[in-house]
Amino acid sequence: MRKFTAFACGTGAGLAAYYFQKLRDPQLAVHNSWTNSDRPISECALWDSNWDFRDPKSLVRPQKNDLPQEQNRYNSDLEKHVAKSARHIILIRHGEYLDVGDSDDTHHLTDRGRLQAKYTGQRLRELGIKWDKVIASNMVRAQETADIILNQIDYDKAKLKHCSYLREGAPIPPQPPVGHWKPEASFFRDGARIEAAFRRYFHRALPEQEKESYTLIVGHGNVIRYFVCRALQFPAEAWLRISINHASITWLTISPSGNVSIKYLGDTGFMPAKYLTHRIPRDAKNVV
Template sequence: MGSLSRFHKIALISLGAVGGGLAYYQINSGKNEKKYGAYNSWTTNFTPSVKWDKNWDQEPESIVRPKRSDEPEEENKYNEKLEKARSKAVRHLFLIRHGQYNVQGETDKERTLTDLGRIQADLTGQRLASLDIKWDLLVKSTMTRAQETAAIIAKHLDKDIEVKDCQLLEEGAPIPPEPPVGHWRPEPRFFQDSARIEAAFRRYFHRAPPEQTKDTYTLLVCHANVIRFFVCKALQFPPEGWLRISLNHASITWISIMPNGNVVLRSLSDTGHMEPKYITSR
């Protein structure tokens, strides 16, 4: 290739700044010089490998009775019902993993928080309080470590927050992971845990009801396997990939469900409010 002109050099520098989005850049000089071009691989005949399922939580069009005819009056009635059924607010879900606990305990009651686990829960409670959010609901798994974590967090929140227990949020094995984990094979539990954790997802993950006019903020204090599965399901990622996600103790995972049904992951396993010496995951 011959020497590059000033224009070509600037073009190459610009291409370098753009990075991996460019498939190729070709410059030929001399008598057989060809046109140069840059192509974004994702803009040329792009087809999503997986399309977003808008009806994942029953969108308004699927629950409003279809039109009986194309008459203007019938069309107006249908549109009015459709508008009334539409969500108007955002549901914010904060998924909190319990703090570090005594893994040597043989029963759930013996699997209490360690001293470090109580510190982690307290720091997370302080962090949640500092967000200056009006919390609507605190839901906690009925397992001991989640109950203790939630109790510590609640000390930092408004006294009038509604608090509930939920057995559906207990720890379990949601679905066989991919890739498989050789040393972890709880196959008998999948039949029981999978249906329960799926039911928990359906209970808490949905668009705001049409009568809700303000955004809501819900805290779910539960467990790593449950949260990881929820994240995959909410984002419509392959759920069997849940075990590839690592979550710190007392971490904050924030998911927002928009009125149009889109789901936004705002933070995952956030423990930035803790000093490194307090951060653990196992």
């Protein structure tokens, strides 16, 4: 028995020395550096679980003491504020339009833009989603896109909501800066409105929501890109680094815990390649 114990101890010590030496191996150190495992996590990479200010613990009065009745009260109040289901928010960029004239009234979809919207509507129909809400920016190109999509999906047009908060704009000065585009007045005017739209539509489900919900929002490129950055807790200034096609589908899911994931980002894989566009045509000659 003593010989076995000595053998086991010796073997254990040998293995410990071996693994300790491996941890000091320069090649292993390179691997650690590549994964950043030896560095502290950047503050901007940490997830704020109460980003929508609907974490149950932030909505309930804290415990006054450790008495059983107070603990029961606290736990009961927490349970009343816990979300039970996920929210799916599907964002559609309007179809291609011609930027002519001095007002939004003249910014109608091109023929190609109408076809793009039709393909998107068909794709949404194929997904078989039962929509709880459909909301569209009140700008002409978004309204026309929404109308075409609603002709393809199972949703009552009379229930379509119109929202001025979703209008196109400049949400925040981008990083890296764009030298030829400095709309300071636009950022000042549009930023608060677009942020208000984000807070209106992006949050975890209410506790009374018993099943997953699906909200369709037809809007604009800048607004959608800003929403994606805000929802995923990326720096909001990064919005201009993202490019999404006309009539594309972006799908975000907010779980009951408040975690957010992205399923599609600017998806247009269902659309024929010849109809793919993302820039606004300035010349009527180039419009299909």
